[in-house]
Amino acid sequence: xxxxxxxxxxxxxxxxxxxxxxxxxxxxxxxxxxxxxxxxxxxxxxxxxxxxxxxxxxxxxxxxxxxxxxxxxxxxxxxxxxxxxxxxxxxxxxxxxxxxxxxxxxxxxxxxxxxxxxxxxxxxxxxxxxxxxxxxxxxxxxxxxxxxxxxxxxxxxxxxxx
Amino acid sequence: xxxxxxxxxxxxxxxxxxxxxxxxxxxxxxxxxxxxxxxxxxxxxxxxxxxxxxxxxxxxxxxxxxxxxxxxxxxxxxxxxxxxxxxxxxxxxxxxxxxxxxxxxxxxxxxxxxxxxxxxxxxxxxxxxxxxxxxxxxxxxxxxxxxxxxxxxxxxxxxxxxxxxxxxxxxxxxxxxxxxxxxxxxxxxxxxxxxxxxxxxxxxxxxxxxxxxxxxxxxxxxxxxxxxxxxxx
Numbered sequence: 390x391x392x393x394x395x396x397x398x399x400x401x402x403x404x405x406x407x408x409x410x411x412x413x414x415x416x417x418x419x420x421x422x423x424x425x426x427x428x429x430x431x432x433x434x435x436x437x438x439x440x441x442x443x444x445x446x447x448x449x450x451x452x453x454x455x456x457x458x459x460x461x462x463x464x465x466x467x468x469x470x471x472x473x474x475x476x477x478x479x480x481x482x483x484x485x486x487x488x489x490x491x492x493x494x495x496x497x498x499x500x501x502x503x504x505x506x507x508x509x510x511x512x513x514x515x516x517x518x519x520x521x522x523x524x525x526x527x528x529x530x531x532x533x534x535x536x537x538x539x540x541x542x543x544x545x546x547x548x549x550x551x
Numbered sequence: 552x553x554x555x556x557x558x559x560x561x562x563x564x565x566x567x568x569x570x571x572x573x574x575x576x577x578x579x580x581x582x583x584x585x586x587x588x589x590x591x592x593x594x595x596x597x598x599x600x601x602x603x604x605x606x607x608x609x610x611x612x613x614x615x616x617x618x619x620x621x622x623x624x625x626x627x628x629x630x631x632x633x634x635x636x637x638x639x640x641x642x643x644x645x646x647x648x649x650x651x652x653x654x655x656x657x658x659x660x661x662x663x664x665x666x667x668x669x670x671x672x673x674x675x676x677x678x679x680x681x682x683x684x685x686x687x688x689x690x691x692x693x694x695x696x697x698x699x700x701x702x703x704x705x706x707x708x709x710x711x712x713x714x715x716x717x718x719x720x721x722x723x724x725x726x727x728x729x730x731x732x733x734x735x736x737x738x739x740x741x742x743x744x745x746x747x748x749x750x751x752x753x754x755x756x757x758x759x760x761x762x763x764x765x766x767x768x769x770x771x772x773x774x775x776x777x778x779x780x781x782x783x784x
């Protein structure tokens with residue numbers, strides 16, 4: 390009887406010390422991805438999915454970010470180590486004759502913000518500016534940056550018209 | 552049976568049932584023990600020394616003392632120093648500083664005449680002054696496209712303070728003439744702390760590990776004390 394009381398107390402006390410401390414919960418907002426929405430240039434309120442879009446980094450290795458995108462939404466990672474992220478966006482990527490390849494560059498400032506002990510720190514981006522390459526196959530007609538501050542993923546940051 | 556009721560009493564105290572100590576104290580017990588020894592007790596925490604030897608991310612010690620001022624109540628003090636390293640994949644930081652805890656212990660155990668063992672509950676106010684150094688961290692990302700480099704510029708926050716209240720449950724036994732071993736568990740509630748800018752106090756000397764989602768903390772101790780009797784009345 391006496392033993393079980395102390396066991397109960399001990400379990401109670403140590404149970405309270407078990408917290409969500411060690412694993413970063415997926416619900417905790419950490420470094421945000423850039424949320425992009427694709428719309429029709431002619432009917433600016435209508436969503437218009439891209440076709441077979443491949444996104445690569447404009448680095449020496451052309452690191453693949455995402456491929457086979459046929460959606461009207463795209464979540465893109467931004468570089469946490471530099472004040473710019475440069476990509477090659479290729480529509481119709483599997484079609485050697487009709488592929489449309491253009492460079493899209495994002496320029497911004499970074500700040501590193503403490504989240505909690507499990508997740509540590511995240512990066513937030515401010516003063517966003519975008520540069521799209523103009524070439525023969527440029528398929529982006531217009532863009533609309535809704536906010537210069539990329540601080541969470543719960544909103545669309547950028548609308549691209551094509 | 553009596554010990555069972557004492558345990559019931561202490562557990563119900565812990566569980567927050569409002570009972571006044573005065574109401575439950577059996578007043579007739581005095582007639583059983585004609586003289587009570589009053590004195591001071593001092594000693595140190597063995598668990599912190601053991602942990603210092605075993606855990607390379609920890610070093611610390613705690614000195615403690617108490618003074619009996621009535622049959623059941625003791626004025627208590629603890630002084631300590633801790634140097635801890637928080638070393639996890641997302642954050643490495645070091646925290647070092649000293650603390651003091653002041654408060655009262657209530658002994659719920661009815662001793663036989665001449666003995667001075669205890670099953671006690673106590674309350675403390677704890678105060679700590681410490682430094683917190685953020686040593687390194689990576690950036691947490693959910694996408695692995697860009698490898699993140701670990702930041703290693705230490706950032707030191709010094710002169711931080713924290714204050715908390717602490718509820719203690721302890722068992723104390725005389726193991727040798729005038730020498731006592733005691734085990735205690737602590738439940739703490741943070742009252743105030745200076746927050747380092749864009750960081751947090753992950754551990755606080757004396758408080759132990761803080762909690763991101765509540766103000767509560769827990770701790771334990773295992774101490775050896777020497778009791779110096781001063782007078783009997």
